[in-house]
Amino acid sequence: MARWRYVLVEALAGLRRNLLMSFAVVLSITVSLTLLGASLLLSEQVELATDDWTGRVEVSIFLCDDRACPAITTQQRDQLEADLEANPVVAEVFYESKREAYDRFTRLFADQPTLIEAIDVATLPASFRVKLENPQLFGVIRDQFAAYPGVEEIVDQRDVLNQFLRFTTLVRNAALAIALVQLLAAGVLIANTIRVAAYARREQTAIMKLVGAANWYVRLPFVVEGIIAGALGTAAAWGILYGTVPRVTRDLAREVELLPFIGVDQVVAIAPLMALAGVGIAALASTLALRRFLRV
């Protein structure tokens, strides 16, 4: 018991002794882990969006309704449907009427009455919604069906998503790269701090070794000191993410209706991983810093 209290008391005393340096360590861990957490969350976001999109319609073939081109006839429509179903590239086809399109739209924008007021059942075109065996084969469909009578436009829905995903992945990779560099810098800073701490207490550790304290026990207060700083920084970083991310994604979700966004759940879910990274780097850096310094 006395031993464990000693370890904790010494660790806290060490943090207090060099408050400025401890602050720098906590800050650097906070910065690096905020970035790391952000990149993890971006990954989650990409995954969530992709999952949601997979299984959704990949290609929309909008049909003429007399606005841009003469309305499609029933015969033309049946022919188009039959040809689509016969096409080996097509996995699944279903028809969405004007009514269904309107219903979906009102569901999607349920909280934006002004948008819904602006349209009525006649506004949105009917369409064939097509799932492909291989989403890359969009070109085949477009080439083959764009010229069909009664077809107004063929849209690859994935284009919208892909742009978003590409951008998000880029941001995530950048955040991850900076986070790792920062984490390395934080590790070096911790190692240096711990070395200074060990040097400041070298008389005490010399006596401990001389009276036969176990090696791990001589080192533990310093490692715990590093771990406490690491844990504080991790907690701060997580707090920042917890306070900002759900708010930002809530606002985004209002703007971008088509995509699902991550929220509090995902921020909570990355907590263990962040703790592992933050506390892990601190423990590793302190242990390495002491390897030569406190050898028997």
Next chain:
Amino acid sequence: MIRLVDATKAFRRGRDVEVVALDAVSLEVTKGEFVFVVGPSGSGKSTFMRLLTREQVADSGEVWVSGKNLKKLRRWKVPLLRREIGYVFQDFKLLPNKTVRENVSFALEVIGRGRKEIRARVPEVLELVGLTDKAESLPHELSGGQQQRVSIARAFVNNPRLLLCDEPTGNLDPATSVGIMKLLDRINRTGTTVVMATHDQQIVDSMRRRVVELEDGRVVRDQVRGVYGYGA
């Protein structure tokens, strides 16, 4: 208790100058003995002590302490060896911000002894060294002799079988040194082996104990009831 067989230890100084601190030293100290290690400064006394605690490892030859061959001792077992050895320095090496009692307790705390045992044992040792009434003093409030008693109390609190003292009276005046020697003698009478490095002629001559003399790292004399110099 201690056995050295041709133990040699050299240090590199600069690129190719080698200082042989101990040169093929063979020596045996049995349990309960009191041994002076004498010799001028630089003759290898401290190096001899450091080999016994395994602060340093002999380059060649064997060093045995309480049945263990220190060359083969695993690193993690070194602390266990040191728990059997008390060590007293010339400059006391007390922790300045801890009281006398805390300095002595510290030695037991850090090897995981229970609080009950510590509370019982520390006053005993402080009484042995005659510092019961200084238990709550800080080191800087004590005289040199008193500080050395604290350091002996710390070395002895764990009941070591071997007490190594490296010039324990080096910083003390003769009168105070006599008190310290009486204390070490008393500790020796409890069955503890005591090895003391010194170049204090008066002390060695007055004690009439075994004397091992080093010169340039070699044992030049080993006398059962010796005095400091040949001439005396």
